[in-house]
Amino acid sequence: MGRDDAKGNNEDTSRTNLPIHEDVENIVAPVVRKEVGVVAVDNLKLKIQRLKVSGLCKTKNDIVVEQIKPLFLADSLQSILIGVQDVQDKLQTLDVFRNVEVVLDTAKGPGAKKGQLEVTFFVKEKSRLHLGVSAHAGTQSGDASLSASMRNVFGRAEVFKLTSSTTLPHFGHSQQMEFHKMHYADLNKRLLLTCGHTKLDHPFSGFQENVIGSLAQLSFTSWLGHHKLSWNCDWREIFGFASNVPIQVRSQAGHSLKSSIMHTIETDRRDDPMDPYKGYYARVVQEFAGIGGDTVFGKAEIHSALYHQIWNNLVGSLTFWAGTMRPITASRINDRFFLGGTTTLRGFGMWGVGPHESGYSLGGEIYWAVGLHLYHPLPFIHGQINRYIKLHAFLTTGKLFGYGIGGWSPTELLTHNRLSVGFGLLFNIGMGRVELNYCIPLKAQSHDRLLPGLQLGVGIEFL
Structure with missing residues (x-):
């Protein structure tokens, strides 16, 4: 069919x-x-x-x-x-x-x-008051939220919202106030103002984090795609170390203030975001921190995916992620990149790729990752179920490095890369997808945390 x-x-x-x-x-x-x-x-x-x-x-x-x-x-x-x-x-x-x-x-x-x-x-x-329960899944984490909203506050589609959420797998929680406003002449232009408190537990790096932050964001569309331009101001505190956490993490303890300008552009040309057969997707994020505060760096990251129908219902996909960070002051662990897990480099533990000390991930300042995938409906089964369940085979490779102050050489990009292969089932669940894969790590470093065998991944965006 x-x-x-x-x-x-x-x-x-x-x-x-x-x-x-x-x-x-x-x-x-x-x-x-x-x-x-x-x-x-x-x-x-x-x-x-x-x-x-x-x-x-x-x-x-x-x-x-x-x-x-x-x-x-x-x-x-x-x-x-x-x-x-x-x-x-x-x-x-x-x-x-x-x-x-x-x-x-x-x-x-x-x-x-x-x-x-x-x-x-x-x-x-609609009624002015609204109570909601929602769940979201991201690249490395998900959350469950309870919210109370007041709609149409001033009669022009404004929304005032209070949200309390619990984050997994970091076992954190947050409380946030939001104000949403559309531009009456162009509904694609929207203003978002938020402030709130978040507490996160990062067990894979051995620290906890308190964040009191605010955000002002303007979103709009152009021929290039959907844009988000925002100013973020976060007062962060790193604390709560276990007894065996290394000094590289302990030295990050205390308070920091990050004030940054961030621009995100997202382009989606897939024929179907849930079940693509052709097209491409790309998201580019640029951030500069140093508009006040004691944290100064430049940061850029890209996530992209290309889909092509190879034959009949056999679809191939090429994904490419990369990020680089240039710290002006010494980089902090809560600003660095992390790699590895069920939604990125399969076959590795969460944040299991890159610099480690005593089993804890230290993060890095530059990374890249590539995924090759094949998708096919279940054999001998026809109908709508083929849209929701597919066979999946993959190869993922990548690297995270550049920890600490100092430069890096271009030759480091293509040496000591990680590599994993595997196969399994993919379940499309509307808001995201679930993967059950058997993973085989083929190349790794001694300090990486491997997770061969069956892996269950839940998220919206996968490498």
């Missing part, structure tokens, strides 16, 4: 389901009857004479008017139907309406002319 058969009939037909009053059909029908064997109404000239929105209570008029006014430019039945659906999508994006329904009718009353329409949007607002 091919991919199209597996996906079934999932096309969006909502554009053809708009309620149209019978008077509008009386305008269209004579034009249709003039055609011989062909129904052609796309170019029928119609104009919108009046737009109405019914059901607004807490929401201000100006933010709604900004979304619906492009409809007045529509001049045909096709452009009106497409425009109405686009407006309906925008009103849903505001996340203040539970339902948005639309009715098209012929224009009536003073000034109404033949060929003019009246469009009415019937909306039902």
Whole structure:
């Protein structure tokens, strides 16, 4: 069974389901009857004479008017139907309406002319208070969160949110306040303000960390992709060492203040983010710390993936991750890169690659990693299940190095690389994926922490 058969009939037909009053059909029908064997109404000239929105209570008029006014430019039945659906999508994006329904009718009353329409949007607002429970999985960790939100605070789709979350596997917790605001003229532009406290336990490096931080972030889109421009200010404390933690980690104890500017750009050209057969994905993060505070460094990181349908349902993937950090002051362990684990270099323990002392990971200032993957649906099984469960084979390689003050030579990039291979099952679970793999480390260093055999990985992003 091919991919199209597996996906079934999932096309969006909502554009053809708009309620149209019978008077509008009386305008269209004579034009249709003039055609011989062909129904052609796309170019029928119609104009919108009046737009109405019914059901607004807490929401201000100006933010709604900004979304619906492009409809007045529509001049045909096709452009009106497409425009109405686009407006309906925008009103849903505001996340203040539970339902948005639309009715098209012929224009009536003073000034109404033949060929003019009246469009009415019937909306039902969501309750202002909302309680939520969520779970997220990242590259090296996940979290479970309980949140309380106040929506539409000032009537223009603002959100004030309180969140308490527990982080795994670092067994930390955080409390955070957030304020979200959309730009009424461009819903892709959003402002996020946060402040809060986070406590993390880093057992693989032997320390605990307290962070009291704030963030101001502006997100927007361009032809390159989705951008996030943010200012971060974090007061960090490293403490809580076990008795056998080496001096390289103990020397990091105490407080530090990091104030940084960060820019993230993300481009996603995959045909399906959950089950890609072709396309690519890339995310580039750049950070400069030193806008105040006692921590100064420049940092850049890239995560990328390329997908290609090799034959029928056999898909190949090439992933490439890399990062570099240039400290101006001595680098701190909580700013460095770490590598290894079920979502990065499989066959190694969490943070198990790179400089170690007494079994604890010290991190590094430069890394790279490459993954080669093959995916195929389960044999002799057809239908939607092939979208959620696949066979998986992989080869991963990479390196983390550059710990401490001092430079590094380019020859270090390609020497003493780690290498692992394996196979297993991949489960797509909507918000992320689960991998159950049998891993075989082929190349490692004496200080690395290996984890051969079965590994279970849960996350959103995998090497």
